[in-house]
Amino acid sequence: MFGRQATLHSRASSDAREGYEQRLGHILAAACGAIARLGYERASMRAVAKATGVSLAGLYHYFDSKEKMLFLIQFRTFSALHQNLLEKLHGVMDSEEQLRVMIRAHLSYFAANMDALKVCSHELDTLSGSAYEQTRDIRREYYALTRSIIERLLDAHAPGASLDRHVLTMSLFGTLNWLYRWYDPAGGPSVATVSNQIASQFLHGIYHLADTADGAAANARGLPRDASQAAARTP
Amino acid sequence: MFGRQATLHSRASSDAREGYEQRLGHILAAACGAIARLGYERASMRAVAKATGVSLAGLYHYFDSKEKMLFLIQFRTFSALHQNLLEKLHGVMDSEEQLRVMIRAHLSYFAANMDALKVCSHELDTLSGSAYEQTRDIRREYYALTRSIIERLLDAHAPGASLDRHVLTMSLFGTLNWLYRWYDPAGGPSVATVSNQIASQFLHGIYHLADTADGAAANARGLPRDASQAAARTP
DNA sequence: GATTTAATCGAACGAACGTTCGATCGCCAT
DNA sequence: ATGGCGATCGAACGTTCGTTCGATTAAATC
Known part of the structure; x- marks a missing residue:
C-alpha cells in the first residue's frame, strides 16, 4: 500500500528508513502547501514536483497515486x-x-x-x-x-x-x-x-x-x- | 459579458427574453447540482451538458466560459x-x-x-x-x-x-x-x-x-x- | 567483487478537459 | 420569397493531466 516495505534487519536500514520518512515528510509538506493554495484538483503533480525539487516520476516512488x-x-x-x-x-x-x-x-x-x-x-x-x-x-x-x-x-x-x-x-x-x-x-x-x-x-x-x-x-x-x-x- | 444583449423593442422579443432567462436558469440549476456534488473542477462541462439535455457547444451560447x-x-x-x-x-x-x-x-x-x-x-x-x-x-x-x-x-x-x-x-x-x-x-x-x-x-x-x-x-x-x-x- | 535492490529521472502515452469552428434549423421582419 | 439572426449541434483542436516505462546511478547484501 505504501511506497516501501520496512526492512529492519540492520542499523543501516534503520537509518535509511529515517531518511525515507524525512524525504516523504518533506514531499507531503510541499504537496500540502500546493493543495492548500490551489485546491486538490488544480494542484498538479508537476507543481508538487517543482515545489519539492523531485522529478515528476520520482514522486511515484513515495505513493502509488495522487x-x-x-x-x-x-x-x-x-x-x-x-x-x-x-x-x-x-x-x-x-x-x-x-x-x-x-x-x-x-x-x-x-x-x-x-x-x-x-x-x-x-x-x-x-x-x-x-x-x-x-x-x-x-x-x-x-x-x-x-x-x-x-x-x-x-x-x-x-x-x-x-x-x-x-x-x-x-x-x-x-x-x-x-x-x-x-x-x-x-x-x-x-x-x-x-x-x-x-x-x-x-x-x-x-x-x-x-x-x-x-x-x-x-x-x-x-x-x-x-x-x-x-x-x-x-x- | 453575458451571453446575449437585451433587445427590448417589441413584445415578441420580450417573450423571447423570458424564454431565454428560463432556459438559462434551468442550465444554471443543473450546473449547480453538478458542482455541489462533484466540486467545480470535477464537474466537467460535458457533465453539465448531459444534465441539462443541451449539447456541449450549446452551453457556450449562455456564457463565455466555465x-x-x-x-x-x-x-x-x-x-x-x-x-x-x-x-x-x-x-x-x-x-x-x-x-x-x-x-x-x-x-x-x-x-x-x-x-x-x-x-x-x-x-x-x-x-x-x-x-x-x-x-x-x-x-x-x-x-x-x-x-x-x-x-x-x-x-x-x-x-x-x-x-x-x-x-x-x-x-x-x-x-x-x-x-x-x-x-x-x-x-x-x-x-x-x-x-x-x-x-x-x-x-x-x-x-x-x-x-x-x-x-x-x-x-x-x-x-x-x-x-x-x-x-x-x-x- | 558480484548481485540485488532502492532511488531517481527524461520521455512518452492515453485520456479528459475547456473551448472553438462551421453548418444547420426555425423564426421574424422586410 | 428572402435575408438576417438567435439557437443549437457534431466534430474537432490544442492543452494539460495522472500515470507508466525503461534506463541510470548509488547503496546495501552476500
Whole structure:
C-alpha cells in the first residue's frame, strides 16, 4: 500500500528508513502547501514536483497515486490532531475544562499546521473508496470524543435543556473548521484569546439556556418547536 | 459579458427574453447540482451538458466560459441571499430580533437552495480576477450587515465586554456556512428549531459574558489575554 | 567483487478537459 | 420569397493531466 516495505534487519536500514520518512515528510509538506493554495484538483503533480525539487516520476516512488498522496496527508493530520487532543485531555476531569482544552488544542494545532488543517477542512469529500472511509473513521472518533465532552457538560450543567446535541456539536465544529477561511494567527488576536472567547461564548450559551426554566423558554422564541430526532449525518 | 444583449423593442422579443432567462436558469440549476456534488473542477462541462439535455457547444451560447458560469451562480445566489435578508429585516428594530431574523433567513434560504449555498460556501476562492472581486464585494456587504447587527447588540446588552467583534462575527458565519456539511432539512430538526437553538446559544453566550464583571472575568480563564486588534481578513 | 535492490529521472502515452469552428434549423421582419 | 439572426449541434483542436516505462546511478547484501 505504501511506497516501501520496512526492512529492519540492520542499523543501516534503520537509518535509511529515517531518511525515507524525512524525504516523504518533506514531499507531503510541499504537496500540502500546493493543495492548500490551489485546491486538490488544480494542484498538479508537476507543481508538487517543482515545489519539492523531485522529478515528476520520482514522486511515484513515495505513493502509488495522487489520491494516495492526499490520503497520507489527511490520515496523518487527522491522526495527529486526535492524538494531540487525547494527550492534552489527560488528567483533566472537569467537563468544562475539557471543552476549553479541546478548543485550545484545536486552535493551537491549526496555528502550527495551517496548510494541513485547511486541506483537511476543505477536501473532506475528495477521497473515495476505502481511503475515504479510513479518514472518515478518524474524523468520527474526533467527533465522538468532542460530543462526549459536550454530553457530560450538558448532563452536569444543563440537564433539562432542550438542546439538540448534534446541532450543538456541529455548531462548534463549524466555528472551528471555518477558521482557515479568516484567521491568521500571525496578524490577529492570539490563539489563547480566540480560544477563550470561543469557549466562553459556547459554554455560557449553554449555561444560560439551562437557567431559564428548563431551557425551553429561551429556546422556543416565536416559533413552534418540534422534538424530532437528531439529524442523520455525522461528519 | 453575458451571453446575449437585451433587445427590448417589441413584445415578441420580450417573450423571447423570458424564454431565454428560463432556459438559462434551468442550465444554471443543473450546473449547480453538478458542482455541489462533484466540486467545480470535477464537474466537467460535458457533465453539465448531459444534465441539462443541451449539447456541449450549446452551453457556450449562455456564457463565455466555465468560470463565467460559476460566477453567474455565485453572483445570483449571494445577491438573492442578501436581498432576502434585507427584506426580512424590514421593520425589525430590536437588535436581538434582528439577529434571530438573520439566522432564520440564512437557514431558510439554505433549506430552499442547498446546492447553490453549498457551491457558494465551498467554492469561495475558485473565481479569479474581477469575477472574484465582484462576488467578494457582495459577500462583504452581507458580512457588514451581519456585523452591524452584532455591534448594536453588543452596545445595547454588553457594552463593556472585551469581545473581539470580528471573531464573534466569523464564529457565527462558521456555524452557518458549515451547515452544508451536515444539515439535512428533510431528515432532521426543522429549520425553525435549528435556527432558534443557534440564535439562542449565540445570544446568551454574549449576554452572560456581559453579566460577569465586564466580561473579562469569564473570558480570561487560565491564560493571559492580549488586547490586540481585530484580525486582518474579512470574508 | 558480484548481485540485488532502492532511488531517481527524461520521455512518452492515453485520456479528459475547456473551448472553438462551421453548418444547420426555425423564426421574424422586410 | 428572402435575408438576417438567435439557437443549437457534431466534430474537432490544442492543452494539460495522472500515470507508466525503461534506463541510470548509488547503496546495501552476500
